[in-house]
Amino acid sequence: MWRGNKMSQTMGINWIGLYTMVRREASRMARIPIQAFIAPWISALLFIFIFGSVVGGRISQIGGHRYLEFVLPGVLMLNIVNAAFIQASTAIYFSRFIKFVEEMLVAPLSYVEMIIGSLSVVVLRATVTGIGILLMGIGFGATHIESWPMFLFWIVSVSTVFGLLGLIVGLWSKSFEQLNMPVVFLLTPLSMVGGVFNTIEMLPAKLQWLAYANPFFYFINGIRGAMIGFDEAPQGLGIGLTLGLLAVLGVTAWRLYAIGYGLRE
Amino acid sequence: MTPALSISHLRKVYRSGTVAVEDLSLTIPEGEFFGFLGPNGAGKSTTIHCITGVAEPSSGKIEIFGIDAVKNYREARRLVGLCPQEFNVDPFANARQIVDWMGGYFGMGARERKERIDYLIERFDLIPHQKKQFRELSGGLKRRVVLARALINDPKLIILDEPTAGVDVELRRVLWRYLTEINKDGRTILLTSHYLEEVERLCRHVAIVSKGRVVREGTKDEIAGSPGGLENAYLIATGAEPDHVAGQ
Incomplete structure (x- = not known):
């Protein structure tokens, strides 16, 4: 007689x-601790050293904050963006490449569950990365937290945005070369000119609109406001933009999963 | 009685334009041991992929125990276990993890999973190998892991796509015994294999596929009982030359 497995579901989930x-x-992350956590933490330590001891002393305060205090939230945000994008894109791409994504396709998992499962790990990795950098900053007296709820909001929401983008790119990519293209041509340039190292008023007047048109500016501005209470644009604008991106990317990812783009033959 | 698997006018055209399955219809009653034969490229694996959700059917209908495998895919997948032809496994995971994760995907609780994994690991002689990474295992052991993974949810319909390709005689016999046993226990089994003696030994019903269509179907006794046995029937059905013709 067939006993049947008793699939545990609550609210249909x-x-x-x-x-x-x-x-x-x-478990996959645990196999690559250097890549997942040690590398961003070492990079943040180097930023603290360079901007705290080497460069920071020669730059005047910005908005009443030492240069290192001003820069560190941006460095933290860069690492969150990288962690989220790389986690999501490589996980889905590797599972497609080796074909073990089929394990999920043949299982009773909905597309929304597949996306939420992937994003949960993205947020976990980004949060651990971010909290690690924050603790280092606090340990070196380089930062503090003005608002924990807003700090967590920015970590979770921005990592989800880039997790969704990573999923979409991971589904689209047909080679490791393609997987890296968005990092090289989009994420790194936009993040570098998104106000990590400078305020908008430091830019030539004619170029300031570029910063306002760059979504990274709002992410960095948001987390900087949550950490040291310094911002150059209304927080509500950044929150609205982030929620809008979440909606657009979320629907796009769901649609791609539903039609099996990059997943099913 | 609702059939275990019902396929009606299945057609699958890949994005490249290749027609893998032309127009395939098939009904497998519950409790059947069904041989699904055909040459390479006949559309067997594609049909299996469409049944299990690895591929999207272009048209046609697939029902698993009366449940639409496309519209109600979650409910339908719960009833199926797939042992694919290729090793679609994370090579860095160990054997126990691979089976455990699959049980988790099927919503099995920790205790139920552990009991079932212990049973399957023992049944397929994987105890000394359960903590080894998949990539470190031999071909035969890899096949055992994939089989254990397919059976973790104790599926009602078991689909085995060339499960004994490249395995030694010992595993083949272990697997035959196990499949016979679970079939007697009521599970429906769909088996593809290029080893006709395996099909003759295990299956009660056979369908031969060629160019994306079922070209011959019947009980094993009907098909194997024709002159020249199953092999000749297979060669004639698929358009190849049987020995006695080729030898003239």
């Missing part, structure tokens, strides 16, 4: 399946 996706990716 396969919670165990979701949790398994998190466990699985966490």
